[in-house]
Amino acid sequence: xxxxxxxxxxxxxxxxxxxxxxxxxxxxxxxxxxxxxxxxxxxxxxxxxxxxxxxxxxxxxxxxxxxxxxxxxxxxxxxxxxxxxxxxxxxxxxxxxxxxxxxxxx
Numbered sequence: 001x002x003x004x005x006x007x008x009x010x011x012x013x014x015x016x017x018x019x020x021x022x023x024x025x026x027x028x029x030x031x032x033x034x035x036x037x038x039x040x041x042x043x044x045x046x047x048x049x050x051x052x053x054x055x056x057x058x059x060x061x062x063x064x065x066x067x068x069x070x071x072x073x074x075x076x077x078x079x080x081x082x083x084x085x086x087x088x089x090x091x092x093x094x095x096x097x098x099x100x101x102x103x104x105x106x
Contacts, residue, residue, distance in 0.1 A: 039066040
């Protein structure tokens with residue numbers, strides 16, 4: 001059970017989400033690089049039969065924010081698995097991405 005968070009004296013931030021951004025961008029691969037000052041996350045869409053993949057979005061964050069992102073993602077995965085069961089990790093790092101369905105040519 002989640003415990004109530006303490007009220008802080010930090011000012012609240014109103015976050016605006018445009019309709020265009022609300023649609024989101026699909027990515028099925030992320031490449032991560034870092035320097036002493038930042039982490040760079042390139043979200044990529046790999047399509048079957050296409051030898052070239054395209055970066056759909058690049059997000060650059062500080063090391064401190066990257067660590068908070070890691071923690072927040074882990075907490076959300078834990079909640080997801082409590083509700084929906086374990087996530088199947090058959091796709092191993094370093095293996096080519098495969099897509100289900102019938103093969104075909106255009």
